[in-house]
Amino acid sequence: MSHTVAAPRAAGTPDPDPALRGAVRILTPDGERRDDAEYGGQVADVDDEALLALYDDMVVVRRIDTEATNLQRQGELALWPPLLGQEAAQIGSARALRTDDFAFTSYRENGVAYCRGVTPAELVPVWRGVTASGWDPYRVGMATPQVIIAAQTLHATGYALGLQHDGSDAVAIAYFGDGATSEGDASEALVFAATYTAPVVFFCQNNHWAISEPVSLQSGSSLAGRAAGFGVPSVTVDGNDVLAVLAVTRAALARARAGGGPSFIEAVTYRMGPHTTADDPTRYRDPAELEAWRRLDPIDRVAAHLTARGVLTDERRAAVTAHADEVAHAMRAACTALPDPDPMSLFEHVYATAHPELDRQKARYARYLDSFEDAR
Amino acid sequence: MSHTVAAPRAAGTPDPDPALRGAVRILTPDGERRDDAEYGGQVADVDDEALLALYDDMVVVRRIDTEATNLQRQGELALWPPLLGQEAAQIGSARALRTDDFAFTSYRENGVAYCRGVTPAELVPVWRGVTASGWDPYRVGMATPQVIIAAQTLHATGYALGLQHDGSDAVAIAYFGDGATSEGDASEALVFAATYTAPVVFFCQNNHWAISEPVSLQSGSSLAGRAAGFGVPSVTVDGNDVLAVLAVTRAALARARAGGGPSFIEAVTYRMGPHTTADDPTRYRDPAELEAWRRLDPIDRVAAHLTARGVLTDERRAAVTAHADEVAHAMRAACTALPDPDPMSLFEHVYATAHPELDRQKARYARYLDSFEDAR
Amino acid sequence: MSTMTMGGALNAGLRAALTADPKVVLMGEDIGRLGGVYRITDGLQREFGPRRVMDTPLAESGILGTAVGLAYRGYRPVCEIQFDGFVYPAFDQIVSQVARMRARTNGAVSLPITIRIPVGGGIGSAEHHSDSPEAYFAHTPGLRVVSVADPQDAYDLLQDAIACDDPVLFFEPKRRYHLKGEVDTGRSRPAALGTARVLRQGTDATVVTFGGLVQVALAAADAAADEGVSLEVIDLRSLSPIDWVTVAASVRRTGRVVVTHEAPESVGLGAELAAGITERCFSYLEHAPVRVTGFDIPYPPSKLEKHHLPDLDRLLDGVDAALGRPSSFEDES
Amino acid sequence: MSTMTMGGALNAGLRAALTADPKVVLMGEDIGRLGGVYRITDGLQREFGPRRVMDTPLAESGILGTAVGLAYRGYRPVCEIQFDGFVYPAFDQIVSQVARMRARTNGAVSLPITIRIPVGGGIGSAEHHSDSPEAYFAHTPGLRVVSVADPQDAYDLLQDAIACDDPVLFFEPKRRYHLKGEVDTGRSRPAALGTARVLRQGTDATVVTFGGLVQVALAAADAAADEGVSLEVIDLRSLSPIDWVTVAASVRRTGRVVVTHEAPESVGLGAELAAGITERCFSYLEHAPVRVTGFDIPYPPSKLEKHHLPDLDRLLDGVDAALGRPSSFEDES
Ligand SMILES: Cc1ncc(C[n+]2csc(CCOP(=O)(O)OP(=O)(O)O)c2C)c(N)n1
Ligand SMILES: Cc1ncc(C[n+]2csc(CCOP(=O)(O)OP(=O)(O)O)c2C)c(N)n1
Ligand SMILES: [Mg+2]
Numbered sequence A, B: 001m002s003h004t005v006a007a008p009r010a011a012g013t014p015d016p017d018p019a020l021r022g023a024v025r026i027l028t029p030d031g032e033r034r035d036d037a038e039y040g041g042q043v044a045d046v047d048d049e050a051l052l053a054l055y056d057d058m059v060v061v062r063r064i065d066t067e068a069t070n071l072q073r074q075g076e077l078a079l080w081p082p083l084l085g086q087e088a089a090q091i092g093s094a095r096a097l098r099t100d101d102f103a104f105t106s107y108r109e110n111g112v113a114y115c116r117g118v119t120p121a122e123l124v125p126v127w128r129g130v131t132a133s134g135w136d137p138y139r140v141g142m143a144t145p146q147v148i149i150a151a152q153t154l155h156a157t158g159y160a161l162g163l164q165h166d167g168s169d170a171v172a173i174a175y176f177g178d179g180a181t182s183e184g185d186a187s188e189a190l191v192f193a194a195t196y197t198a199p200v201v202f203f204c205q206n207n208h209w210a211i212s213e214p215v216s217l218q219s220g221s222s223l224a225g226r227a228a229g230f231g232v233p234s235v236t237v238d239g240n241d242v243l244a245v246l247a248v249t250r251a252a253l254a255r256a257r258a259g260g261g262p263s264f265i266e267a268v269t270y271r272m273g274p275h276t277t278a279d280d281p282t283r284y285r286d287p288a289e290l291e292a293w294r295r296l297d298p299i300d301r302v303a304a305h306l307t308a309r310g311v312l313t314d315e316r317r318a319a320v321t322a323h324a325d326e327v328a329h330a331m332r333a334a335c336t337a338l339p340d341p342d343p344m345s346l347f348e349h350v351y352a353t354a355h356p357e358l359d360r361q362k363a364r365y366a367r368y369l370d371s372f373e374d375a376r
Numbered sequence C, D: 001m002s003t004m005t006m007g008g009a010l011n012a013g014l015r016a017a018l019t020a021d022p023k024v025v026l027m028g029e030d031i032g033r034l035g036g037v038y039r040i041t042d043g044l045q046r047e048f049g050p051r052r053v054m055d056t057p058l059a060e061s062g063i064l065g066t067a068v069g070l071a072y073r074g075y076r077p078v079c080e081i082q083f084d085g086f087v088y089p090a091f092d093q094i095v096s097q098v099a100r101m102r103a104r105t106n107g108a109v110s111l112p113i114t115i116r117i118p119v120g121g122g123i124g125s126a127e128h129h130s131d132s133p134e135a136y137f138a139h140t141p142g143l144r145v146v147s148v149a150d151p152q153d154a155y156d157l158l159q160d161a162i163a164c165d166d167p168v169l170f171f172e173p174k175r176r177y178h179l180k181g182e183v184d185t186g187r188s189r190p191a192a193l194g195t196a197r198v199l200r201q202g203t204d205a206t207v208v209t210f211g212g213l214v215q216v217a218l219a220a221a222d223a224a225a226d227e228g229v230s231l232e233v234i235d236l237r238s239l240s241p242i243d244w245v246t247v248a249a250s251v252r253r254t255g256r257v258v259v260t261h262e263a264p265e266s267v268g269l270g271a272e273l274a275a276g277i278t279e280r281c282f283s284y285l286e287h288a289p290v291r292v293t294g295f296d297i298p299y300p301p302s303k304l305e306k307h308h309l310p311d312l313d314r315l316l317d318g319v320d321a322a323l324g325r326p327s328s329f330e331d332e333s
């Protein structure tokens, strides 16, 4: 038999971006809420107030993002990877999770972290370079950011196997980018997940870029179609539609909880900012592309919808802004107050059990530092 | 949109093995030659005499395989990886190649090597442990066997890029097993091949086993379907049907030559022997499975067909057997005559250019060996 | 107390670990029904089921990467890499994930993963089946590296490795799988992890080695004794960290040392031993530490391996060098 | 002769190689339109086209594996690995394929692949962006390893590496990309590949280093001179093979040596240097070779890196140790 990738299902709305054609979409860019035969039921409970909460989340994480970017520009952080434009993908998916689910992410998922209960003050220390880790993964159900592209897809799969062995109905979720799909680890994760029917959700944010490389360099066909080839059911969703993302993630989680195994979600979104604060996207991308995506802004459409419904009044809008400002200011204050780490902490947490060689190096370095004290 | 793997195309013959259902098949297990609407034209030129030549090839490589297995049992070879049962997959595909095409294989493709012009005497020295390499890859258009599972899939892809840069219409072909599809390298090769539209054919012999592991452990769905998910057109073929394999390989090569890029062929076959002579398959597989596959023997069906057509007379059968015996005897003679290598050859071919440190080690070892000479 | 091969002792050790701790899971290629290509996991899947003794897809990065996730969830994965030469596809997960996770999480996450690898040559095998990759891992902070040499140690150290909250690379010299010895599986004993042992006492020179060469060193000591040379033999056991106390004490007594391993010489474990010994014993040394190792070449075809691998004669040649006697070690520069 | 940064010299070197030999192709992540995250390939895709300067998918094993195939077909791939910490996914292709292909084919197949890697710390970067992985590769037979320290050498050695029929790991200390110097791109000169250079002559002790620490060693030599201590400084340049002739000659003259690198100490390049120097210069040594290196820890958060990386003061502390003066190096065992 000959195989070809299944054709995308008939498009609901005409859309300039081919990647979005046929993607699950519930809230249109104009703010119109539509039903979706397959996934609509997953978010039937999301009323105006609930949607407003999602709006609040998105505004807050964008504000965190802006503040952190400023902190970097001001020299308070060494680096920051902005999520600008990806708020719906992150909030919609992370708000679908249960407390006992577990997220393994890359560096860009500060919105996910926020939803998991990582405090804004915990988000910045790593990027300031004062510590290896901002939070305890077990407290929030989220691993610390992974820098090695795609490595966490396997960690999530293994964690899911552990959940399966434990007889838990919790689920592991892996977050990664479009670029990450090229790494062997991402494919091996699909193999392992399919083979063991592991309760894991692969959540790919196709933000169209891997630093300067467009997604077309990573794949000639749809990323969701790739997962299907591994026997992992997949879906493409409008990643800038927080309701649709919530819906498809809930569906994937439900399948995993019921023993149905892994799923793959391709959230089609756009990295509106630079790769990191060290990057200059004007070197490689067309400003027109950015403009086109601005019209699909994930926050604007929720605002439009809620405003049209009379829910998002000026007063409530101001309250959301105030909340965001408050979070951002707290983060800034916490950040600038962070002390430099103790030099001798270099030697901590390398091993769990005694290690004479490292102890020797530590003792020597202590003597070395002391010699400067003595010299004073 | 939701993706699922395309359903296999309607089955032509009822077949006990699901993997074969819907596979391209031209010569039935009973020896009946049928047409195939899509691929039949590729082998329209293969008349009785041409088929007899393929029969001769298969008998010879099976005989080589048996002889080498015996050589191992007799202590003349350290190890041998039998191809028993995979003759049609290897001969059908390799006979589709042009001289200037290039094959990158694993350790089991002795049938491919035979077709490329590797002499039987060149097949055994590596397995005897007297040399690192039995042949010059450039003379025969085939790399020496790859032991690291799936590594060669990338080499073939890179070679294909070289062909593309050169403006050649030659093609690279990678041979690998069902187990190999799990390795990250195999997936990365599909990514690179798809991205660059590289003229490479991925030829997967799904022989149902990776040592003791059944193919179901590597994949929950069809291996050909996996390639399709990467945007690489793929086809499943009855790997025990030499004509069908020839046909689909010719089609894939033609696409590549015309600039159509990579293809993936899943040849469904069966490893009738042990993994290697060091393996004992009775520990892990059901003898009934082997029996079922014996009925699909790749040589028997050609013999049945040619006998029914009055082409394979007793006389011609005897001639083929005599040819096979002659090749086997020559291989045995060459093998047992192989001298042990010179100890100082240890230091050869590590670097192309002078390397003082290795020269020092070499000189020291020469002095060391001399000291024994002196002591005599 | 019973007689076992080293392979048998490892099998018994895995069984004991699976029995003692429900969090222990075994992962690897062909370790289930087949019991591993060396049968080290023989019968364990039948006994403990496919969830605890998992045949994995053919992907080493996948094995280690999922082991990280399992350990993150509180399990103690014991991964088998089928042969030394197949550990490299997992290198990234080992050096960037397994080794660093504790540091990365400020101690919140332990990855008590044991990575068992049949290593080394001497068995007439094909390419990629005879590597000695210990230096790569001994250079990597966050890992512990162990190499066993006999049945009792194999049993004991495997228990220690699995119980250890740090990740451990556990090297099994495949040419000693059939080595027999008495094994006491019941004894209570101090953890041996991290310690070397003096296997034979001597006064003229110290031979430091590990794994498959321990037997060679002992045989060399016998041969040397016949010629009136008294060799002390140390089995390092722990390659990271090195038990410098034991090693330095010996070299200070003998004043001469030969280190030997199968891996290539340059930047091998022997370099660390020679450097560390010189640092600790400089004024006691009568001669520079001598290295007798595999050459700086890819592992050769099997008919040549006897030339590549240090054997009794090459070791004694090195001892001659250390003793200042005529040897193939001339003044080279 | 013109003034260039090291990054500029590398860019000029790549341009020269692409111009000189149509078989040279560049491969890597973000090297095309962006010109690489460090802009080392800036403008080259525009000049030579996307076939010769190839942006690759995000997969390091894929980059090296396809480079093997391209080299098999007669090309000379120059691969950029974006940062040191991202070379490990390609480790298998490098150690099992790139390093061994010549030996595996009895010399029939050459793989003249250059693997460029920005390495090392000192730039305040995130995890996995400051590793010094040279020991892994210097331990691997079949590879050559080069580390450059200034613009002229960067230009020259890059030409040598690309022209060499052996695979070369080419380490670029990223904290020196902006270091400026005079570069003569036209001179004809003997190939420098494989040779060390004495950058400063001295009599009291030899400092052996490479890459990013060369500037530190030169500064330390200045500081030591102020205190009346005369240091000889050697830039190793070639980490595999090591130019023992140059190193040993110096140490025989000075009798004391400090080796320094950023990588962790255990089984690092410093171990090989200390061992090899002791073997070659034992009777000339007044003190054991001293190692001043990064600690045996995963690279720390950036606010701590100044403590982890050898700097002028730590280097002088090591020099004190080598001179037998009070230092943090006590008699440890
Ligand atoms: C193994 C590895 N290779 C390369 C890099 C360098 N790098 C960091 S982010 C990045 C692009 C990732 O793109 P994508 O997966 O799409 O995620 P995004 O940044 O868009 O969120 C690259 C190449 C890395 N971190 N790890
Ligand atoms: C990277 C790597 N891992 C493991 C092995 C050990 N090994 C050798 S052959 C084999 C099974 C391969 O199965 P498959 O790809 O189906 O090929 P077949 O042997 O059936 O031809 C394994 C696991 C190896 N050679 N390389
Ligand atoms: Mg992206």
Ligand SMILES: [Mg+2]
Residues within 6 Å of the ligand: B177, B178, B179, B205, B206, B207, B208, B209, B210, B211
């Ligand atoms: Mg197979």
